[in-house]
Amino acid sequence: MSINAAIEELSTLLGQRLSRSKSDLDQHGTSETHFALTPPDAVAYPANTEEVSAIVKICARHHCPVVGFGAGTSLEGQTLAVQGGVVVDFRDMAAVLHVGAEDMDVTVQPGITREVLNEELRATGLMFPVDPGANASIGGMASTRASGTTAVRYGTMRDNVLGLEVVLADGRIIQTGTRARKSSAGYDLTALFVGAEGTLGLITALTLRLHGQPEAVTSAVCAFDDIEAAVSAVQMTIQMGIPMARIEFVDAATVAAVNAYSKMDLPLCPHLLIEFNGSDSAVEEQATLFGEVVEEFGAKGFEWAKKPEERKALWTMRHHAYWAIVQSRQGCKALVTDICVPISNLAEAVEQTRADIAASPIEGPILGHVGDGNFHAILLFDEANEAEVQAANDLSHRMVERALALGGTATGEHGIGLGKKKYMQAEHGAGWDVMGDIKQALDPQNLMNPGKLVRGN
């Protein structure tokens, strides 16, 4: 079999760094969410770009699928080798290659996680702000075009990757972008590979835009009577140009889960969590203005967390919300939705979703990045209960339909993977065919993460 022939050659190339142990295969066949175990045929641990290129060349010769793997935190089964083949795990390519403090950029290997990167940057006064919650790898974050709580201020991976090194489907190594802040030199290949989920090539290095660590940070939490008031307050804040670093929404059901999990006692109603970054006086001014805005919309219990430990508790609570929700019902699985709509339609989208979930037999707390119009319902179901599985899938399906009808997208930040592929035609129309043409041009054998993102298998 061709996959076996590839594995034999890879084994000669990599020795112990090609693994076929059951535990390794199972670990790389698992997803964070509801997808079934899908072990690959082998896991490769390359040490450098040349080895990645050699791996891909071997796989290309033997028609063996290649799937990239960072920290395994993706939520749509992006790293599952659904056609078998080799998972390339970037565990051993996790170094910081160059810190350009003067240029506020850094070049890293794809396996480094965002927390390790920020730890390494601490002494420079700089930070990499994109924060999807999970301690994801930077290569994975780029591949799924991740964002998270800070996108409202600092943008998504699209906005923070300056350039890439990529191993193409035939093993050629290319550089995209430069270390200059901008360029008009031809097609934006950097943007093409960011969000491509490894279907066009494997990212082997990334140059990232850094930002200064803010002089001052304040966070706050406040409660609202209903979702609409909370969203309206956010809209006005954005329109006034008050530069929020984070603005997060949690519904009453999420509050109940995090209260239990993080031993907090927030009132059981919708909340906004907010953070401002800047100079002392700027943060003070922003906080005051924001306080006036939310008061207009009937916010209650408005409280500033000025101390670092209070702030940390607040954002740890937010980052643990997913786990808090999943653990609120023992033994359940989670279907995580990820729609994003124009902000003017956000209150409607959240309210309709909430009502839809309330009328269903399952629970689905809602939380999201309200400054971007992006929110998640964490739909909890018992795998063994067919009615619940069906209800979760139906709710998720209707959320996407709702998002598309409201001018939005099936996925704000989690990507397509296996879970959202069925919506690509509805969202992109003939644009999906164009994606297929690009895939065909750059990966004619369909070996790079096959079965994902584009039409066909």
Next chain:
Amino acid sequence: MSINAAIEELSTLLGQRLSRSKSDLDQHGTSETHFALTPPDAVAYPANTEEVSAIVKICARHHCPVVGFGAGTSLEGQTLAVQGGVVVDFRDMAAVLHVGAEDMDVTVQPGITREVLNEELRATGLMFPVDPGANASIGGMASTRASGTTAVRYGTMRDNVLGLEVVLADGRIIQTGTRARKSSAGYDLTALFVGAEGTLGLITALTLRLHGQPEAVTSAVCAFDDIEAAVSAVQMTIQMGIPMARIEFVDAATVAAVNAYSKMDLPLCPHLLIEFNGSDSAVEEQATLFGEVVEEFGAKGFEWAKKPEERKALWTMRHHAYWAIVQSRQGCKALVTDICVPISNLAEAVEQTRADIAASPIEGPILGHVGDGNFHAILLFDEANEAEVQAANDLSHRMVERALALGGTATGEHGIGLGKKKYMQAEHGAGWDVMGDIKQALDPQNLMNPGKLVRGN
């Protein structure tokens, strides 16, 4: 001949809106800079997207080249029909289609110019900030990935286009992106068409990100002893996170030209022009901090232009700098360079360029967007003087080599067109082949703006 057959059919479709008058052909065969007159075979003035699609289908059937045209302000001959064919002028597709004040976005047709757009937005409190100086069309700005004086704060066209409607090379119409602020749904087709210079399709509508008109604006100008001091002051300002709306550099030769043209009397040394946007107190704070920074670097004559008319004079002077320089020598042509380097290498790049120009037989004032590391030398030469033509070309060539050696790009914001195509191989290596593969996949007949951007003709 196939082009004639296409024109005959187009004439039936468009009637008077297909022009073959000499004045029209010449006007569309002219460039702003040094490229030779290259009239197309015909100029089409479509009224809507369906007509653009019909035009492209006719051209595809008859193998007739198609070149998009906005305001004709591009600097690298992007709109010249070097293989003949039809120029599609978007003059009659210049409407605002939808203002989403709540979402801070707007959907426009490609022919609208940025000044008209901002005029139409004035009452909404919103603005479209990308400002390349010239009153370019929005479609053209997207196609060349334009930026200009405000990119340091608001980003380039890459950052401010949310979605597009595009007519592909076979006449199909696609929508890219959504009105949501972000999406992880597949390949970033929006980013692919932004900067593609019409080689992959014609942009027929654009949804743009808007920004709030700032409550307060202050501008300032100050003089430095040398380029290095000016650049160092900018670097420190950026590192301190002081959010500049514009930060522009002009050298002594540029100052001499604008003094003569705009009747000003700035001292003949390098200057920085700066602008801050924000709330009254934020602008005040930023201005004070900036004043302290530039003082450290020996700035002289630091002066705030708080009154609107003073500010306007300052930026009008900057916007007219190109014309001031061109008119400083009667009857000359201009070769406009556009390199962009990492900011840590900017002083070196400017200084080497200045010395190189000084040692040449021609003049070449330097000015640029120093916050992005992007600068232009306006190389003035007499077309009839072969030694001067050669000197201009040689200087431009060495600037690009210098930029690439310093980790930068051949073009920060003007694009490839005809002038920079020869550097694509050096800048992108195998990445240029990937661009060619994409072009081949989406425009297999090579009819969309042929001869530009990708390898071959």
